[in-house]
Amino acid sequence: MAHIVILGAGVGGLPCAYEMKEELEKMHQITIINERDHFQFTPSNPWVAVGWRTHENISVPLAPVLAKKGINFIQDRVTRIDAENNKLELQSGDPVDYDYLVITTGPRLAFEEVPGSGPEGHTASICTTEHAVTAMGDYNRLLENPGPVIIGAMPFASCFGPAYEFAFILDCALRKKKLRSKVPMTFVTSEPYIGHLGLGGVGDSRGMLESDLRNHNIKFITNAKTTKVEDGMMYVDEMDDDGNVKKQHELPFNYSMMLPAFKGVDAVAEVEGLCNPRGFVMIDEHQRNPKYTNIYSAGVCVAIPPVEATPVATGAPKTGYMIESMATAIVKNIASEINGKEPEANATWNAICLADMGDTGAAFVALPQIPPRNVTWFKKGKWVHQAKIGFEKYFIRKMKKGNTDPLYERFILKTLGIKKLED
Secondary structure, eight states: OOEEEEEOOSTTHHHHHHHHHHHSOTTSEEEEEESSSEEEOGGGHHHHTTTSSOTGGGEEEHHHHHHHHTOEEEEOOEEEEETTTTEEEETTSOEEEOSEEEEOOOOEEOGGGSTTOSTTTTOBOOSSHHHHHHHHHHHHHHHHSOOOEEEEEOTTOOOOHHHHHHHHHHHHHHHHTTOGGGOOEEEEESSSSTTOTTTTOOTTHHHHHHHHHHHTTEEEEOSEEEEEEETTEEEEEEEOTTSOEEEEEEEEOSEEEEEOOEEOOHHHHTSTTTBOTTSOBOOOTTSBOSSSTTEEEOGGGBOOOOSSOOSSOOOOOOOHHHHHHHHHHHHHHHHHHHTTOOOOOOOOOOEEEEEEOSSSEEEEEEESSSSSOSEEEEEEOHHHHHHHHHHHHHHHHHHHHTOOSOHHHHHHHHHHTOSSTTO
């Protein structure tokens, strides 16, 4: 009998556990360890931050749904991974042994890299649902005291889509409140140009997003190296293409939401030979760590090199469809190993994304994610806004039922009118 432990119950970890249970014989034991007692649908966090959703709307309690599937659940924090001896140490003090370990923890939010940033400082965050709830409180204070707003992403950020989403969602929310005219907005991003997205652009993402920002009266600063944040003031060095300071900005604000850089969570990053210098898990083509071959990883916590060098450091995003394909590959490969075979399954590192923009939206497909690509596709319209609402309901319903379908592929490709990616 094998014991498979999955660290993290997010968009990667929970579907991975469901698929693993479906794939393996009943004699094998599957355990999820997660610090929170619930799954949260992270893509809906921008809506929570303006009061369009609540924490409860986008959360699923883990214990009851996992119990129904026969999956063990431990709510605790892993403080140390003893990879040499296949053992985990928990904050509670209880050890957990494993035969295979799947790391799907997501990232640590590195707010400390920009002094004064983050919910403990002077900028809001939508990276977790708890942060989004706090951001909603800041938003309500903005409604009482309208003034300048800054939205964007810090140096080393790799997840730019939610920053664009939130800028347009906030614009829409303020227009509905008849307050937009009192709120100047600036988009500040480490990307070399608008629509880069950490992907080197997708189709005409640059032209379309620049146009949308202008049409919504949102100014923007690219190649932006945010250096520090004080109460009501952000300091930004705007770099030229050679990485030299072109202009220094002191930007006043009443409200700011800035996405941080990501790093690996401490317990994972501290394992010698497991991670790169930023703490992301190094993997081979089968999602397996080269040094500790019984450790697999998927999602934001894996090491993927940047698409290209940029004047201000940017990372490559890991989108939902890519994460889903990573998890499926892990399930197939662990099953192969248990049956005495070598891993063969590879993830399809393609990017498919639905981005809400308040009352419209944008969708893109990049196959593969890293250029040059076989397919590049970027469209926008109100149908994307409706599709994302539909996908939220679909995904949460499936998580509550313990569904093992390829959710992103089934829903999004159908929405885009694509039978399969090769089309």
